[in-house]
Amino acid sequence: MTDLEEYVPAPRPESAAVLTRKLVRNYGPTVALAGIDLEVERGEIYGFLGPNGAGKSTLIRVLCTLLRPSAGTASVAGYDVADHPKEVRVRIGVALQEAALDPRQTGRELLALQGRLYGLRPAEIRRRLDAVLDLVDVGHAIDRRIGTYSGGMKRRLDLAAALVHNPEVLFLDEPTTGLDPESRARVWAEVDRLNTELGITIFLTTQYLEEADALASRVGIIAGGRLVAEGPPEVLKRSVGADLIVAEVGGSDPTALARLNQLGVVDSVTMEHGRVVVSTSDGPAALASVVAQLGRTRLEVHTLAVRTPTLDDVFRELTGSHLETAVADR
Ligand code: ADP
DSSP: OOOHOOOOOOOOSSSSSSEEEEEEETTTTEEEEEEEEEEEEOOOEEEEEOTTTHHHHHEEEEHHSHHHHHHHHEEETEEEEOOOOHHHHHHEEEOOOOOOOOSSSSSHHHHHHHHHHTOOOOHHHHHHHHHHHHHOOOOOGGGGGGGGGGGGHHHHEEEHHHHTTTSSSSEEESSOOOOOOOHHHHHHHHHHHHHHHOOEEEHHHEEEEHHOOOOHHHHEETTTTTTEEEEHHHHHHHHHEEEEEEEEEESSTTTTHHHHHHSSTEEEEEETTTTEEEEESSSSHHHHHHHHHTTTOOOEEEEEEEEEOOOOHHHHHSSSSSSSHHHTOO
């Protein structure tokens, strides 16, 4: 190998934490990623949200150099994942869903092993462990065998392990899937702290709306291997309308949508699975006329509510299906 071949360009300090262009990944005939263009700035928490099978794990595996792109490009911390995988690996921390933790090891042994795998010297490992354990609270359990840990503790240990070598970008694949609400909230608090106190860029995938909403400064919504929407959660939700009037209805009336659309206060109306959703800039003000208009249709109104949009409403408007339903269907 010549000196030139060994030469690895220094990352440009201004380069994005994650950058993909027309990124495609196939598994045989299955197109898991169908051309993803993504740019995550340093210091962001970017939430990648989508139902099961949408392509979230595939994307995270490509970005972590565990899978090669089929076409297009991806770079992380300024390095192309296909051309310079080693440069990428030393700059990222990864906590994937099915972390293989040896139940006979103690938490501290696992973290030390992780440090050795990254080539850190013993004194450095001790220093890093102190720093990491300051950040991720595993408490006295750190010296107990991992086999005794709860699900939430294992996730936090996993998070600590991903931080031992002081990465620039942290990848978390569904960090709270399967956790109870209290453990989930603790993991959220740790993730938020890593970002605000250390400025670590965090790229996480999730199938939970609240998780993306609570943590991410920007959310990308993926469906069928494509990015269908992207932006700060607040902006995405506002794009659906300021307020939604949601009516659970029975019966059918093909004229109902047109009638509701005639109302000046209504921005848009959708109807599916016995639910009419009216988007409007002022829910309380529009409610009376929406109710009166529904009364002129053959629909029976069972329940009626005014609420602000959720990320699920964004997903529904873009894809015609529900994130929550998609999750419940598993
Ligand atoms: P998500 O993480 O959003 O649930 P995945 O990235 O796991 O989605 O899957 C995206 C698509 O690729 C799905 O259709 C899935 O069935 C398919 N897929 C994932 N892994 C493999 C694999 N190893 N072999 C074949 N198909 C796969």
